[in-house]
Amino acid sequence: MEYKIGKTRIILKTGDITEEDTQAIVNAANSTLMGGGGVDGAIHRKGGPSILEECKKIREKEYPEGLPTGEAVITTGGNLKAKYVIHTVGPVCHGKFTEREEKLLYNAYYNSLKIAKENKVKTISFPSISTGAYRCPIYNAAKTAIRAAVDFIKKENYLEQIRFVLFTEEIYEKYAEALKEIIDEI
Ligand code: ADP
Numbered sequence: 001m002e003y004k005i006g007k008t009r010i011i012l013k014t015g016d017i018t019e020e021d022t023q024a025i026v027n028a029a030n031s032t033l034m035g036g037g038g039v040d041g042a043i044h045r046k047g048g049p050s051i052l053e054e055c056k057k058i059r060e061k062e063y064p065e066g067l068p069t070g071e072a073v074i075t076t077g078g079n080l081k082a083k084y085v086i087h088t089v090g091p092v093c094h095g096k097f098t099e100r101e102e103k104l105l106y107n108a109y110y111n112s113l114k115i116a117k118e119n120k121v122k123t124i125s126f127p128s129i130s131t132g133a134y135r136c137p138i139y140n141a142a143k144t145a146i147r148a149a150v151d152f153i154k155k156e157n158y159l160e161q162i163r164f165v166l167f168t169e170e171i172y173e174k175y176a177e178a179l180k181e182i183i184d185e186i
Helices: 038-047 049-061 099-118 138-155 169-185
Strands: 002-005 008-014 024-029 072-076 084-089 123-126 161-166
Touching: 002 138, 008 138, 008 169, 024 038, 038 049, 049 072, 072 099, 084 099, 099 123, 099 138, 138 161, 138 169, 161 169
Parallel strands: 008 161, 024 084, 024 123, 123 161
Antiparallel strands: 002 008, 072 084
16 A cells, blocks of 8 residues: 655555665664564564674664663664664553553654654665564554654655555554555545
């Protein structure tokens, strides 16, 4: 499914984000930036050790206590097709989604888009942040993700493509439902 706002296409698709050819892909990291399971593990495995080396430097220089939830940093993409990986930390939801989780998840998407623009990235892919191990309800997370994308596009008419690369058909359906609802509100 696709929807265009200004010059930016929002694209929903199923797939493995490590295969995407956008200029940047986003990693649903944890605050240690030292790798983990799920999409984080897949990105480090396929991208190779240089990504972890850069993450270690970022920890030392900028975030000795770890990357706070909702913030984002950028490294190169190592052996990936993508030139950059943007690492962000979504909230841990444990199944609940109050204003707090919503705001933190919104910030994770919005700050990733900001850092993309700062690095002249025009095409970017996101996974469904916080809906795996961090257990945010998928439909709520999808609405928040798309709302952040739409808000950014309206403010900064810069990006060409924002792809949401969803790992299963079930997650895709929830994102499609959320996008339709947001289109109706625009
Ligand atoms: P979090 O800790 O933020 O919840 P996870 O990696 O556990 O992160 O899960 C986030 C989402 O990423 C889940 O929907 C999961 O199915 C999905 N996912 C896992 N591997 C990949 C991949 N290679 N490409 C795209 N999505 C993936």
